[in-house]
Amino acid sequence: MKDNLVIIHGGGPTAVLNCSLYGAIREAQQSGAVEHVYGAIGGTGGLLRENLLDFGTVPEEELERLPRTPATAIGTSRDALEAEDYARMADILAEKHIRYVLMNGGNGTMDACGKLAAACRGRGISVMGIPKTMDNDIAVTDHCPGFGSVARYMAGTVRELAVDVRSLPIHVVVLEALGRNAGWTTAASALAREQGGDGPHLIYPPERPFHEEEFLDEVKALYDRLGGVIVVASEGLHDEAGKPIVPPIFQTGRSTYFGDVSSHLAQMVVRRLGIKARSEKPGILARASIAWQSPVDAAEAEEAGRAACRAALAGETGKMVGFRRLSSAPYRCETFLIPIEEVMLGERVLPPEYLSAGGTDVTQEFVDWCRPLIGPELPHMARLL
Template identity: 40%
Template sequence: MPGNMLIVQGGGPTAVFNASLASAIRERAKQAPGGRIYGARFGMQGLSRADLIDLSSLSSDALLQVRNSPGAALGSSRFAPSEADLDASLRHLSSRGVDQIVFLGGNGTMSGAKKFAEFCESRSFSVQVMGSPKTIDNDIAATDRCPGFGSAARFIAQSTLDLAADLRSLHQPVSIFETLGRDVGWLSAAAALAKENEDDPPHVVCVPEVPFELDRFLDAISNTVAKIGWALAVVSEGISYANGKPVFQQVLPSGGKTAMRPLIGGVAQHLSGLVAEHLGLRCRSEKPGLIGRSAAAYVSSQDLADAELTAQECVRALARGETGKMASLLPLGTGASPSCELIPLAAAAGPRRALPQEWLGTGAIASNEKFRGYAAPLVGQLRRPRYL
């Protein structure tokens, strides 16, 4: 008789996170119809506390609802298990006959999957472990793209167009749009997909990969307003000066830390104050924050397909006896359809992937045509306004 499988969701949710979950459940039911499929509630925290639910009997309609739901249907976390937690996890896996695990998540989850596999080996506990990538930050090493990014990038690009429509209709005259992006600027760079002509928004895009220069930023804003009467800038929340100092960082006792990650955000509001102070211009800040991370209305068709494919390939690899791997997406155009290859979890858990130097712009826009060529197929067609 086949053993049983467990699915774990970890890290920040996305608009297509549950598409991976549903895909893994469907494929497992095909590969091993006699086995049970469990889900850990709130990631490794749920596994360590035996908070597991049976997903084996979900109907086709229920799976379709899960697939089309944003967020993390099982609940997610950034829980860092202790050795006692890990030992408890092995007991819970053993009691339910689980010998295969699929981890759905980002850098931290892939690193955690690798460590958990090593812990199991150190305890002579036989289990196969596979990783299915996910993150809106698009910063997992050794994969062409990460499910979750395309949809979040679509939200940013379309929101840039929509915000610009408001500014063009009634000049503010300046707005600064803040995106998520603690260490890397993939999401902010995606705003440039809104731009078709020189005067189109965004007029400034700032990413963590390029040191921030206040004078250069203010000059770009001032020159754009002088030319067309308004300006729109897009900035990553984690931008820093050349000395490494964040342009803005919250200093609040209530900020707290999650898995040693200080709470950040608010740089757009900070910069709007500097624009008003130095340029004497009325300036608004926009901070959608987490809204774009799980925005169901902005799901990219390519992103959805990638999310389903990576989870499916993980389950197929388990059926072949593979372990300790992640399903890595190959570049579009590599084959007749999107395809994967398996890479060691150690490679996936490596350093964060920043925007490549050759994709960075040299002017006020931090990305160039090479980046646009990469990102446009992942984002899909945007709804562009018509002006008279």
């Protein structure tokens, strides 16, 4: 009897998470080495409840829709796991003849991946990690599946917003970007610019402390010169002491529900400067948009799923698939395997060379690094004035 394989999703969804799912399913099915390919319904909790979907029972047309479907078709979770949970999962895997486990997620999921790999040691079970996070904050890998699509969303949406503000330059617009401690998503808005002077005019990632008076001075100077100002600010902005500029609404474990930073900054502009201002907060719309899905991101996400499956079938365990950049122009990348200990709860933030000296913009080096990940050129906007 052949062995079985299970795929587990963890953490927040992305626009290409199902692409990795599709790649892993197809690679396992095509290998001829696997009897059943399962999906854990609702993450690690689904495995503990033995709630598994056999993809062999899913109609082909449904599987073929996966790459163009956002979020996760098998559900995900942020389960808080204890040592006994990992031991129980290892027992369940053995009982169900599941020899191969693919865990797809971000920092927390890679931590769980490493702990499950340790619990399965000596039992002939391979556990591999597939990277996933729109925050792009997993260590070691050049970038993560999920980021390219949210970067395309941010760049395209801010380009549209910039045209609107330029046509009626009477106010300041503050757009809030997702990202707790890493400003990759915030920084990606810089790719909206078509020429000098285009928005975003100010970019505030969480890697630099936020200074209220400097912000107001910058906004006032830009408003006096341009009339319309676009600010992109991270949800995780904090002051010099590391205190969030807006207290979190709710915190539990590693999960933080931030206050409304964009609204806070817009109200500050109105109160302190007497300038009309409004806030925009796409939130999870940014990670759920198939319309702005990057084809580069989708293809790499699928390959990450396939590569993890191939590695598991070859006997690898306790590793995560990563991406190594070979060239940015032309863009070329390859997958490689990273020991899971190097990425368990590690966090990769924007390096100093990607941030401008003043801390309110990014460098050309960042733009050159990010540009290939968002796919085809964004739509160019008419400019008559």
